[in-house]
Amino acid sequence: MRNAHARWSRLADRVHAETPASRDRSVDALRALAILGVVLGHWLVTALTAADGGLSTTSPLTRMPWLAPVSWVFQTLAVFFLVGGHVAARGYASARGRGIPYRTWAGQRLGRLFRPVAAVLTLWGVASVGMLLGGVAADTLHTLLKLVLSPLWFLLVFAALTAVTPLVARLNPVWPLVVVAGVDVWRFGFGGPEWIGWVNVAAGWLVPFTLGAAWSRGAFSRRAPAVVLLAGGAIATAALILWGGYPASMVGVPGAAISNLNPPTLAAVSFGLAQCGLALLLRAPLARAMRRPRAWAKVALLNLSAMTVFLWHQTAMMTVTALGLLVSADLPGLHTVPGSPEWIANRLLWLPLFAAALAVCRLAFHGYEQGACRRRAPVVGAPPVSLGLREGPIKEVSHA
Template identity: 60%
Template sequence: MASLLALAHRIDGATPPDRDRALDGLRALAIAGVVLGHWLVTALVVTGHTVRAGSPLRAVPELAPVSWVFQTLAVFFLVGGLVNARRTGPYGAWVKARLTRLVRPVGALAAVWAVAAGAMFVSGAELETVRTLGKLVVSPLWFLLVFALLTAATPLVSRLHPVWPLAAVASADLVRYGLGGPSWLGWANVVAGWLVPYCLGLAWGRRGLPRGSTGWALLAGGGLAALGLVVWGGYPAAMVGVPGAPVSNLDPPTLAAVAFGLAQCGAAALLAGPLRRLLARPAAWAAVAVVNLSAMTVFLWHQTAMIAVTLAGLRLGGHLPGLHTVPDGLGWVAARLAWLPVFAAVLALCCLLFRVYERSPAQGPGRRMERR
């Protein structure tokens, strides 16, 4: 215990005094939301020798409000905008450093999974099984692609008011849902939808996070708008994708998802002050700092950790509750909760093995806490 406290104090002392710890705290909360959300709503159902994806949200739609807690992607884009608004130095060097931090960890993941997919085929795994597992690993990468695009476009969108991409999302949804227009129009929302919190972060990064009324207005207004769109507008109640559902709020983002994202931005603004005070404590800050130093690794490898535990369970006999069984009720949810510590332990091992790819080659140990 004494050694852990000493380590926490060393991390605290190595942190630049002008670093806004609230941003790291918000990023850590967003990461935790995404990871726990995926682990709770993604099921790998084993039927014979085939693994298929499922979701408890399909069997128990009453659990949809849970997805509102764990769908935290808007906070990622908000924090990204807040950080990128403070960029310094030549644009070329800056954007290269930012994008390198995204590309290197993805390369490591792709290499490992290329070998894993080949090994599964050689061992006789069915094509559907390999496709299911591969899709779980690859599907979160869309977020990084959009984030990289918005990061590269920062100088172009730095003065763009969030109301314009919000209007674009509303127009696309009106045409495709209200007027019977082509569904492909929704793919414009992949950029426009996440541009809303990103532009909000850029604006707040220049002026400082708002306090009081603005945060409450976004939280209440965005939340009520999202709720109204679900109740009266016909949008899905789940803020995550549900296998087999005709409409998804995320694939591509809908107006309901963007309104919900604005509510999250309001909540983030309100949480910033309390987070700064909490993270002034060395122990709390050390935990958040460790998560942020491995943020990309956690995001990229959390599905692999779940898959690894699931496949290992098959070797031990298979069809374990909450791991291989159909997510058909609250019993499955209770069993899945018991597996979360095992997923977390395997994810920690992945971080130990692959976090090195998250650091740029020129970054030495003494500079780690300077990263945003």
């Protein structure tokens, strides 16, 4: 134990030493918090129950709607888009300043996003064929594939907004917000077609993305704009829930008439504004916390595996659930219907096993995320095995 502690201390000191003084560590900390929010949120509000020899999905929010505030804590996608817009706008401005053409810049960024996806699709393609040949019910396979593939919508939207960064970097966030409001008024107020709501998939996430771009230009150098975002977003969200008929949950609830997230509603976007305001206010305390080598090392290493963690966390949960069936088809908090506080307590006990399974996935597939970095020329002065945190091309890895 003492040797492990000493090795971790040396690694933390090394990561701290390799990080350039000019790096804004609060950006990485916010991304890490957003990643953890998505992962823990999915693990807590997604349940695979054993039924008729197969698996089906449900949510504790269906039977315990009073848990809706949990979704306010763990639905952190707006922060992810805020950071993404900030990094993309700053990276593109830097690339232009160095004479790097748009095609090269976009190709590198999108490559880092989509390279890890190939590993997920390949493994699950092979696994799907094997499960069908092994007699797994089609409904069960559909349930599993939906959980694996559903996070990819986020990646597609994020990639699309990244690709159009030169066009939207200076867009005022008010304009996409107006589009979201107009779509909801038409859809809910005047009986517009349901398909019109999908316009908000782009417009809704463009709001925090353009806020991030504005952040890169120094728009939030003072606290006042962030306070306005937090207060205004929180008040608007409360009003929309209390008097506008929007659901309290900020994630989809199976069987609910309206989902705030699929597609995004005005309530989800206003809630995202509040989240962005809070995130921007947390920059200073996070920056202070990241001066500690051990805290910074955890955040830096998570950022280096951000896409791997995001893409494989559902697989980790499903693996533990499936292996649990070998023991019993009625393990509390794993296969049972989430309908009581006891289920929540039992579910929390499974989280360390989910995390352990995710760690295995990270070890197995992390190389797909960092492949491009390893093929690049090493940074002058970097140690033989670079952690990708110095200035220069490798620095971009942790901002994917």
